[in-house]
Amino acid sequence: MIEAKQTGAQEPVAASPDRPAVIARAFGALPDRSSCLALLRAIADETCTPGPIAPRQPLALYGAGNLGRLARDHLRTVGEDFALVVDRNAEALAASGEWTGTRLVHPDAVDFGTKARAMLAVSIVTSPYAPLEAALAAAGWRDIVPFYDVAESFRDRHPLSNGWFADPFSDDDVQSIGAVLSAWDDDLSRAHHLQFIAWRRLRQEWSFDGAPVTIDDRFFIPQILDVLRPDERFLDAGAHHGSVTVRFIAETDGQFASILAVEPDGQSRTVLEQTLGGLTSDQRSRITVRDALLDSERRTVRFHDGLGYASQISPTGTSERATQTLDGLGAAPSFVKLHLEGGELAALKGAIATLRKYRPIIAATVYHDADGIQATPAWLMDNLDGYRFLFRLHSWCGTGAVVYAIPEERR
Template structure:
């Protein structure tokens, strides 16, 4: 860092960015947010100047690096607007974080390396495994950002930032009396949403969270449930991986806590297949450990055929390895790909067994039609790493 750092956006990502930067020893010069005046009353931001965009001086714009801490809207229009307003150096926050992976395990800003011939063929095959064209469009968007740092969009494949893990197809298949296995429960927001959608009519919940601080907050979230329902929720301190044992774990990072060689503690690990559970719905959000967790759950997946959702944006397994693994190992499943935020983040796979397909999904087996199918030249631009689209 050769100039003072300014954060743009003081929402959940802005808060996480501040904590991250404190950990790696980079001071925050100031924070810019439309709601700066209200936020200045928040003790969380004590000691850091908060300014509205119209309060920034030209010297501040020219002499600082602006880290954009917003992924709920397209990056390029925001960056262009800020540049037009006078900001000189603008980058996504996650791209800054990528430079400090030797100090902190956060990995949402990774760049995809040039693709090998194997990658090219596997990506092309993965694009064909999706059950609708929205999935193909979102996969292309994901590839374009990760390989080219270009932001593509398709008019009939909008990004919904509000429904991660509970897209319409999953809700249509979701029933009451589900047995929900939530690996990477954090503080329980997904469990809370699951309870809302099922009206608390579930059979059992297994919540796996190895971070002690997050686990305590999860316990608190569930403390107001009626006793009979709370007894059906197990909160377990294990990390879900491919094999049993112990692994280094980096805790106290909020939703970025994860298995990492940088971690200062050891946590117990379990493979889902060793637990002898019979889930009907599995969610995996494991900061890059999703594919190993799937490999450790192959018997459970084939025997019980649950609904499945897994994040795939923390490392390059999401480019093709995870979708191809699901394609090769889960016959009779429909596979969907959805982005739930921008800058290549929020990418999530959904797998629905054919016996639980909603009627609307069966009726549109060939998928949705985009306003203009993806041009093969666009795909080639990603695969070959061209800087410019044809």
């Protein structure tokens, strides 16, 4: 088995008096098919059972970027107060008007009394968590938690699920997960998949030499860009505000046949239309926007809308919606992107005829629920012949995980 590197670093300071700091493990080589199974067994043999963290007051947020704004809106939705937001760009953010009514503070301006009393929820996933936690502890913060672990304690009121915890693995689980690990097309996929599993099961932060977490190429990794053609028919399911559609147009230099942007949330769809309005008339004429809630079958479900990119099928929803299958859309995609807040596997099942007929490239997020550990990649591997499969992480704290499926004929 690949052994963790000896870094010479000191033992991490506790994240709180009652909770140990996140353990970081660095490995000096990528795991091959043999060593990845031994590492999976090591994860399965661990007995720790981390779980959601209930917030306490005073509560502070660290980070006012995209996740910080989501954290702010989430806490307001569930009725949880927070005292301040800490960010190195506090002055500029305050002047922007986005945080009106919120106390924004530079880290150096927070007094030690506040650091001793407050729970600090870290709302940053674009860099490793463990070093940040250690630096904050060294600066005097006494109670440091990942924001998503706090959000998980509100699942009865809000469907945001990025902080889920994996249950202990049975021997059958280890066998099934191991089969997926062995089937990835490269060792980088095995490294990222293990990193994802270690966070979800143990809240340990693993890293492997040669397996960087790349933030800026989600859905458009080199292996995808290498096989794109000038006549792609792109299906953007979970289009949100249109950033991925715009990125696709940029990556193809505007050379594409058509785009079908699917977004079920009304507020997000309004912004999506505004985004598309900034394109050239020729580009806009090749894009269709659809209001569709994708699922494995047609049925009536509760939909929690108005949550931005967290809007989704959920028992917490107050509206009822009829779902559709991707097969029922009548599309003929050559590239399918799915980002459906945990609905990806159901949408894939409702797309089986389309996938087999048109054999598109597929890029599906898998970090919103436990299906991402084994069920979603296994379904793709079992149902799509002649594909190669990759797993990539595009952010930290068990988020940003995407499974890529590329037809062999695209090599």
